Amino acid sequence: AQRVTQPEKLLSVFKGAPVELKCNYSYSGSPELFWYVQYSRQRLQLLLRHISRESIKGFTADLNKGETSFHLKKPFAQEEDSAMYYCALSVGQGAQKLVFGQGTRLTINP
Amino acid sequence: SAVISQKPSRDICQRGTSLTIQCQVDSQVTMMFWYRQQPGQSLTLIATANQGSEATYESGFVIDKFPISRPNLTFSTLTVSNMSPEDSSIYLCSVAQAFGLSEQYFGPGTRLTVT
Numbered sequence: 001a002q003r004v005t006q007p008e009k010l011l012s013v014f015k016g017a018p019v020e021l022k023c024n025y026s027y028s029g030s031p032e033l034f035w036y037v038q039y040s041r042q043r044l045q046l047l048l049r050h051i052s053r054e055s056i057k058g059f060t061a062d063l064n065k066g067e068t069s070f071h072l073k074k075p076f077a078q079e080e081d082s083a084m085y086y087c088a089l090s091v092g093q094g095a096q097k098l099v100f101g102q103g104t105r106l107t108i109n110p
Numbered sequence: 111s112a113v114i115s116q117k118p119s120r121d122i123c124q125r126g127t128s129l130t131i132q133c134q135v136d137s138q139v140t141m142m143f144w145y146r147q148q149p150g151q152s153l154t155l156i157a158t159a160n161q162g163s164e165a166t167y168e169s170g171f172v173i174d175k176f177p178i179s180r181p182n183l184t185f186s187t188l189t190v191s192n193m194s195p196e197d198s199s200i201y202l203c204s205v206a207q208a209f210g211l212s213e214q215y216f217g218p219g220t221r222l223t224v225t
Contacts, residue, residue, distance in 0.1 A: 032212050044153075044202070044216040086152065090212035096141055097168075098204075098214055100152045 002027045002091045006101035013077050014109050021072040021104045023061075023087030032090040033070040034098070035061055039083045047072075047085070057081070077108045112137050112205050114217035122223045123193055130189045131220045133203030138183035141206040143214065144176070148199045156201075159186040193224045 003026040013019055025031055035047040048056045050063040050070060061072045070087060087101040113136040123129050133142065142159040156176055157165040165178035180186040190197050203217040 034213070036216075043218045046213055046215065049213060096143075096158065096206060096212060097155055098143075098153075098212070100154075102152045 002089060002099045004087050004089050004099050004101035006085075006087055006104050008104050009102065010105050010107070012107045012109060015079055016076050019072075019074045019077045019081065019106065019108075021085050021087075021106065023070045023072065023101055025068050025070065025087075025089050027068075027089055027091060029091065031063065031065070031068075031070075033061075033063060034088045034090065035059070035070075035072050036086045036088055036100075037083050038086070044086070079108045079110060082106060082108045111215045112139055112207060114203060114205060114215060116201075116203055116217040116220050118220060119218065120221040120223075122225060125194050125224055127193055128189055128191045129193065129222060130187050131201050131203075131222075133186045133188070133217055135184045135205055137207075139205040140183070140208045141214075142180060142186045143204045143206075144178060144186070144188045145202040145204060145216075146199045147202065147219070153202065156188070159188075190222065193222075195224045198222060198224045 005024045033050045036044050037047045038044045059074045063070050084105050086103045088098045091097050115134045117132045144156040145153045147153045155168050156171045157167040159165050159178050159180040161180045177189045200219045200221050202219045204214040206214050
């Protein structure tokens with residue numbers, strides 16, 4: 001069965017400290033993974049996708065198939081990074097269906 | 111990316127009634143989806159809204175409870191029928207601009223409270 005696990009419901013770090021939000025997945029096919037972010041009073045928005053291998057707002061995420069992980073990292077946290085982060089796995093025919101993790105609420109302390 | 115709007119943004123309804131949520135996109139999109147986010151929970155896919163045919167429902171969701179329409183490539187509705195307090199959730203519409211593109215873009219959501 002397809003599953004996405006985000007083990008930390010809450011994560012709190014100080015401004016300037018490194019951040020790592022964990023995501024593990026279970027999927028028998030070729031995975032396509034995403035990180036979505038929801039800032040306070042805003043809609044859910046795509047942060048990055050593993051295929052792009054890009055850095056958005058200083059965040060990066062590397063797909064590790066051996067460990068079935070897709071952790072989100074940022075070397076120096078900023079206060080504006082405080083938000084809800086969801087890891088999502090694309091599955092199904094045409095890879096259209098998204099399976100979401102439980103989400104991690106990240107708080108950056110000044 | 112497409113601009114997606116939903117109506118209503120929130121509503122408080124009595125049990126036993128039905129509510130229809132609208133999703134409007136500013137451009138034609140191939141795929142439209144409906145998700146539910148129960149309090150304190152993650153997003154769960156309810157169904158894929160197919161233009162010109164019946165929606166494709168995920169396990170645990172049925173057409174009688176969540177009828178969906180998709181009359182064209184820019185609009186869809188989700189009805190929550192015969193509501194109970196357990197239906198209190200945020201309902202979100204999302205779109206993917208073409209088949210095979212797995213990036214989805216989300217509407218602002220409709221916050222439903224059933225009393």
